Amino acid sequence: MRLALAYFLGIVLIFGAWALVSFSLAWAKGRPILPYPWEAAVAAGENIWTLLSAFGTSALRFLVALVISFFLGLPLGLAAGFEAKLEQFLSPLIYLLYPMPPVALLLFLYLAFGLGEVVRLVVVVMALFFQVVVAAQGAAKFIAPTHVVAVRSTGASRWQLYWHVVIPATLPSVLTAARVSVGLGITMLYIAETKLGILLPPSQGLGRFIEYYTFRADIALAGVVALALLGLLFYVVLEVLEKRLCRWKYVGVKGGS
Amino acid sequence: MIEVQNVSVVYGSGEEALPALVEISFSVGEGEMVAVVGPSGCGKTTLLLAIDGLIRPTAGRILIAGEEVRGVRRDVALILQDAGLLPWKTVRQNAELALRIQKRRESVDGILSALGLNGFERRFPAELSEGMRRRVGIARALALRPRVLLMDEPMANLDSLTRERIQNLILDLWWEMGFTGILVTHDIEEAVFLGQRIIILSPRPARIREILENPGMGSHEYRGSPEFLERAKTLRQLLEENG
Ligand SMILES: Nc1ncnc2c1ncn2[C@@H]1O[C@H](COP(=O)(O)OP(=O)(O)OP(=O)(O)O)[C@@H](O)[C@H]1O
Numbered sequence: 001m002r003l004a005l006a007y008f009l010g011i012v013l014i015f016g017a018w019a020l021v022s023f024s025l026a027w028a029k030g031r032p033i034l035p036y037p038w039e040a041a042v043a044a045g046e047n048i049w050t051l052l053s054a055f056g057t058s059a060l061r062f063l064v065a066l067v068i069s070f071f072l073g074l075p076l077g078l079a080a081g082f083e084a085k086l087e088q089f090l091s092p093l094i095y096l097l098y099p100m101p102p103v104a105l106l107l108f109l110y111l112a113f114g115l116g117e118v119v120r121l122v123v124v125v126m127a128l129f130f131q132v133v134v135a136a137q138g139a140a141k142f143i144a145p146t147h148v149v150a151v152r153s154t155g156a157s158r159w160q161l162y163w164h165v166v167i168p169a170t171l172p173s174v175l176t177a178a179r180v181s182v183g184l185g186i187t188m189l190y191i192a193e194t195k196l197g198i199l200l201p202p203s204q205g206l207g208r209f210i211e212y213y214t215f216r217a218d219i220a221l222a223g224v225v226a227l228a229l230l231g232l233l234f235y236v237v238l239e240v241l242e243k244r245l246c247r248w249k250y251v252g253v254k255g256g257s
Numbered sequence: 258m259i260e261v262q263n264v265s266v267v268y269g270s271g272e273e274a275l276p277a278l279v280e281i282s283f284s285v286g287e288g289e290m291v292a293v294v295g296p297s298g299c300g301k302t303t304l305l306l307a308i309d310g311l312i313r314p315t316a317g318r319i320l321i322a323g324e325e326v327r328g329v330r331r332d333v334a335l336i337l338q339d340a341g342l343l344p345w346k347t348v349r350q351n352a353e354l355a356l357r358i359q360k361r362r363e364s365v366d367g368i369l370s371a372l373g374l375n376g377f378e379r380r381f382p383a384e385l386s387e388g389m390r391r392r393v394g395i396a397r398a399l400a401l402r403p404r405v406l407l408m409d410e411p412m413a414n415l416d417s418l419t420r421e422r423i424q425n426l427i428l429d430l431w432w433e434m435g436f437t438g439i440l441v442t443h444d445i446e447e448a449v450f451l452g453q454r455i456i457i458l459s460p461r462p463a464r465i466r467e468i469l470e471n472p473g474m475g476s477h478e479y480r481g482s483p484e485f486l487e488r489a490k491t492l493r494q495l496l497e498e499n500g
């Protein structure tokens with residue numbers, strides 16, 4: 001209840017600030033620049049079905065990209081951090097590729113994958129994948145040796161070692177990293193849906209929605225708000241997932257073992 | 258049951274080579290319990306890890322039940338120095354861990370209640386006292402009903418009452434289950450209370466300095482008896498000379 005109230009206050013505050021900025025800009029320039037929140041709200045209402053459909057498409061796209069990033073990035077990152085031999089070999093590769101922005105490769109991605117759904121997913125996956133890999137590798141490097149010895153001494157197989165130690169030990173860091181990367185992921189989603197979505201109707205993703213209504217500032221702004229809400233949605237989902245799956249992190253004395 | 262023959266372990270190689278064990282030889286009969294004492298950092302944990310098959314000796318060999326140890330054996334259980342509980346598993350899941358990894362379906366209820374842990378099955382290690390965590394570590398090893406139990410300072414850093422209680426418990430369980438035990442400790446009274454023989458190691462790299470017979474061991478009453486105190490005194494002298 002307190003949390004709901006805090007969110008409500010936050011929303012009121014943001015909309016208040018937004019209205020203030022709109023007013024100041026209009027006053028300074030002598031003409032309307034940024035539509036008022038209520039104008040955007042009316043525009044959202046008038047285009048609600050297109051907007052909802054765009055939201056749904058973007059959410060699904062992001063979810064699929066997130067899941068793919070986990071499925072590919074988690075095993076690679078964990079192995080690269082936990083297996084000393086693999087680490088020597090994979091670390092340089094990962095660190096060379098990690099800072100490379102997929103945006104810089106848009107042209108080649110377009111040439112390689114065309115303008116279909118695949119290329120949009122590839123762009124978002126490329127961004128999230130490296131976040132997951134680097135977080136998993138970092139966490140897997142610092143697994144307590146006593147946990148490994150405890151499980152190895154029972155006669156565990158390599159797979160059992162991963163299942164009982166490596167995965168649970170690194171899950172909190174990986175989920176946190178994924179949560180922090182939502183912002184980056186949403187940016188990449190926007191770029192993918194605008195730059196690589198020029199053939200799409202406005203209902204096929206929020207990026208496309210915003211671009212399509214470039215000249216209707218109030219509608220475009222409604223799309224921007226929806227995009228922010230999409231980010232919030234994934235942020236919250238990942239946080240709830242972490243609290244659920246890593247309950248052990250939140251018990252006992254704060255700062256205790 | 259356990260034969261350690263001329264075992265040496267060297268960590269690292271070349272310039273950084275660090276010998277931990279030098280030509281250690283001793284044997285432990287079936288159902289016997291032996292204590293190993295030695296100064297901090299001398300190589301006691303290394304010895305247990307080698308017997309458990311987690312470290313390969315640089316030289317020499319170890320036999321258990323007549324077979325050379327080449328990897329982890331499922332009839333040997335290890336209690337780690339700091340219990341080594343997995344923080345993401347509950348008390349029950351930690352106690353069951355070894356059984357489940359070996360695909361065994363036995364229940365751990367009996368051992369948990371023998372160790373006074375019932376009511377805490379669903380707690381995480383972070384919610385337990387240090388003494389309880391140690392008992393979970395003991396439960397995890399004993400749940401396997403192992404033929405050989407290797408214990409690495411299972412009572413270190415506990416208050417003296419809890420320590421004595423767990424020592425009594427280990428003695429009782431040893432009578433009841435009849436495992437062959439090796440107990441590493443740096444506590445003199447503990448070695449005399451639980452070791453039928455006491456192996457004294459030199460500072461690193463560990464060599465065997467002395468093996469002290471301790472035939473009176475075996476009952477709760479032994480603690481505090483004149484014979485017990487005499488043995489403890491001898492052991493203390495030997496350790497002091499050991500330096
Ligand atoms: N994995 C390792 N790599 C390199 N050196 C090690 C390793 N493990 C232990 N050592 C070294 O070997 C020596 C013996 O270590 P060990 O843990 O066996 O001692 P210990 O007798 O159990 O000590 P303590 O009483 O503190 O538990 C120490 O000097 C330690 O620094």
Ligand SMILES: [Mg+2]
Pocket residue numbers: 301302303338409
């Ligand atoms: Mg030790």
